[in-house]
Amino acid sequence: MTTPSNFTEFEHLQSTILRIHNQIVKEEFSDISGDDLDIAVPRSSLRWACLIKDNDTCDMMIQRFLLFYLTLRKAQDLQQPLYSIPLDDLHASRKFKPQITLYFKEDQNDVEDDSRPTWGEISFRLMNESSTTITQTELNTLANKIKTEFGAANGYVWRKGRKLYSYTEKEKGYQLQLLCRDDSTAKELINKVLDLQNDAPDWKFLKSNIADDENESFPYNPGNHTILGKSYKKPRRRPMIDVRFQYATATIWGINKPIALYDRSNTFFDALV
Secondary structure: OOOOOOOOHHHHHHHHHHHHHHHHHHHHOOOOOOOOOOOOOHHHHHHHHHOOOOOOOHHHHHHHHHHHHHHHOOOHHHOOOOOOOOHHHHHHHOOOOOEEEEEEEOOHHHOOOOOOOOEEEEEEEOOOOOOOOOOHHHHHHHHHHHHHHHHOOOOOEEEOOOEEEEEEEHHHOEEEEEEEOOHHHHHHHHHHHHHOOOOOOOHHHEEEEOOOOHHHHOOOOOOEEEEOOEEEEOOOOOOOOEEEEEEEEEEOOOOOOOEEEEEOOOOOOOOOO
């Protein structure tokens, strides 16, 4: 690669960051037109403080980043929006058996432009335990089993598809609903989940829901729709996406924070394994 004689890495990096960051800031403050500096107006002053300037030092650029992304936007760009309730409220509303949840995520290199990674979750309950009977030894044993079943070979890959498979044995804590591409994939995944508790599947409890025309029912590109005068992509239903195992948690009634059992993604600093 040929570079200009006056090329400097910092100037190139700074100009790239300035162009991208300032565009985002201006979109956030789109109610303020032009580049006029009016620090007497609080919102105009805030916009000016967030914009990177060509003569900024590296420290100044970092401070503007922190002000915009952490102070103003509360790091929302790093968090996927959730539709949920706080664990404290859940615990106050109902008592429940310990729940184990396995989390899967699409590899970043496979994520399409302007999209978020697709996630997958599988959960089951420990019906023979309660918050007062479960032990640390049992959790450690389960964490090691999860590591063996799902953590090996760079993380187990769940090949999500358009066919919905359900496996229900309520008395054993299983009410699994899995999107897979075929019967064999679904059975393999169910086998691995049940093996965590040394259970064997009884296939009479396996049901499937398969559309007559999957391409029509769950199109790859569902198109756009207009909401409040703006065009938004319609959500993709049952996309054909591979998601890789990331980590597993235990949610126990009375403890208002999930316990990280095994984590191969470095999301938690205190995983048991």
